[in-house]
Amino acid sequence: MAVDEPEHAGFWDGSASRVALLGSAVLCFARTGFHATTTRDITAAVGLSPGALYVHFPSKEAVLFEIARTGHQRSLDALRAEPDTGDSRAHLHRLVVALVTWHARHHTVARVCQYELAALEPEHLAVVRELRQEFTGVLRAAVQRGVADGLFDVPDVNRAVRAVLSLGIDLVRWYRLDGADPPETIGEAYADLALRMLGSPPDAVSPRCSPPTG
Amino acid sequence: MAVDEPEHAGFWDGSASRVALLGSAVLCFARTGFHATTTRDITAAVGLSPGALYVHFPSKEAVLFEIARTGHQRSLDALRAEPDTGDSRAHLHRLVVALVTWHARHHTVARVCQYELAALEPEHLAVVRELRQEFTGVLRAAVQRGVADGLFDVPDVNRAVRAVLSLGIDLVRWYRLDGADPPETIGEAYADLALRMLGSPPDAVSPRCSPPTG
Numbered sequence: 001m002a003v004d005e006p007e008h009a010g011f012w013d014g015s016a017s018r019v020a021l022l023g024s025a026v027l028c029f030a031r032t033g034f035h036a037t038t039t040r041d042i043t044a045a046v047g048l049s050p051g052a053l054y055v056h057f058p059s060k061e062a063v064l065f066e067i068a069r070t071g072h073q074r075s076l077d078a079l080r081a082e083p084d085t086g087d088s089r090a091h092l093h094r095l096v097v098a099l100v101t102w103h104a105r106h107h108t109v110a111r112v113c114q115y116e117l118a119a120l121e122p123e124h125l126a127v128v129r130e131l132r133q134e135f136t137g138v139l140r141a142a143v144q145r146g147v148a149d150g151l152f153d154v155p156d157v158n159r160a161v162r163a164v165l166s167l168g169i170d171l172v173r174w175y176r177l178d179g180a181d182p183p184e185t186i187g188e189a190y191a192d193l194a195l196r197m198l199g200s201p202p203d204a205v206s207p208r209c210s211p212p213t214g
Numbered sequence: 215m216a217v218d219e220p221e222h223a224g225f226w227d228g229s230a231s232r233v234a235l236l237g238s239a240v241l242c243f244a245r246t247g248f249h250a251t252t253t254r255d256i257t258a259a260v261g262l263s264p265g266a267l268y269v270h271f272p273s274k275e276a277v278l279f280e281i282a283r284t285g286h287q288r289s290l291d292a293l294r295a296e297p298d299t300g301d302s303r304a305h306l307h308r309l310v311v312a313l314v315t316w317h318a319r320h321h322t323v324a325r326v327c328q329y330e331l332a333a334l335e336p337e338h339l340a341v342v343r344e345l346r347q348e349f350t351g352v353l354r355a356a357v358q359r360g361v362a363d364g365l366f367d368v369p370d371v372n373r374a375v376r377a378v379l380s381l382g383i384d385l386v387r388w389y390r391l392d393g394a395d396p397p398e399t400i401g402e403a404y405a406d407l408a409l410r411m412l413g414s415p416p417d418a419v420s421p422r423c424s425p426p427t428g
Binding site: 118 | 328400410
């Protein structure tokens with residue numbers, strides 16, 4: 001499990017001990033799952049007393065909610081930070097780069113955000129679901145505009161959006177920051193693959209478009 | 215969690231109680247994770263005594279290994295069952311249909327196979343890793359042949375194979391058998407998306423290939 005993820009500079013809100021608890025909980029939840037993690041596991045890993053968690057959070061579930069809420073909000077912020085300059089193709093490309101780069105860089109937080117949601121209380125799950133719908137909505141709007149502009153050709157917009165999301169989200173299962181590709185490299189490569197799925201491949205390709213030679 | 219997955223007809227080897235224990239363990243591991251599941255959780259859910267598990271398996275980890283080994287072997291069998299009739303494009307399409315359909319139909323077993331591997335003992339993990347490499351190898355060979363045949367155009371074969379795998383594997387996070395699309399429908403749709411990623415889109419599309427109209 002990578003411990004060098006740069007979540008620590010301003011990623012979490014609050015005091016140093018609150019930030020330390022959230023970072024520890026991310027590693028514990030990602031490693032053994034929410035249900036197998038005790039509040040003592042979380043505090044011990046950062047040298048705090050067992051009761052220290054309850055100074056900041058009412059329960060272990062509240063820690064998970066704070067991770068899920070913040071993680072989803074930060075990834076949504078990353079998507080929304082991409083300017084829309086009016087070119088649907090360039091905009092979609094930038095959105096996928098942002099999606100993939102964010103999930104690669106923050107793959108451990110993102111793993112908890114993706115795999116542990118079933119442990120949330122219903123009212124917390126509803127908050128996270130709303131953030132997820134906003135996230136999907138940004139991508140869907142970009143795909144729909146590309147279709148309206150005649151740049152994209154997809155038989156089913158929702159299915160195409162889900163497939164693009166899968167490219168980014170499945171990263172959290174296998175990506176490691178010490179692997180071959182830095183986040184930005186895989187972001188660019190996957191953005192090209194996403195445009196191909198949307199029927200708008202990069203200029204260099206498509207043998208079907210070659211002039212006849214026979 | 216779906217309980218209607220058709221793993222029960224010949225999916226697992228062994229006696230009725232062994233099969234019941236494996237089915238119960240899949241649901242427990244998928245629901246709360248390997249580490250939070252006790253052997254008593256597994257036996258109680260199918261009305262067996264706490265000690266019954268040890269008649270069939272030396273440990274809880276051995277149950278996980280049997281699930282992972284069988285799940286990976288069955289999905290590899292599904293891929294290998296697709297005949298190669300010499301047309302790289304048709305072959306790749308069938309492989310992706312098989313990949314996606316298998317992971318949709320067996321999404322709960324597949325979820326355990328994908329998300330709980332870190333809990334395996336090293337010698338068991340090595341066995342599963344070998345099956346995974348064989349699985350990836352079938353897809354990689356199909357992509358490489360399509361490139362050699364001039365039908366596919368990919369800047370990086372390994373990355374393209376990983377992206378196609380992500381389409382299938384990420385299903386286990388969100389797919390439900392009672393959802394809108396039956397496994398075969400999503401299999402066909404994703405196979406079309408995979409061919410687009412490989413630079414070999416279905417015939418109907420690609421505005422860039424339209425004859426000039428101006």
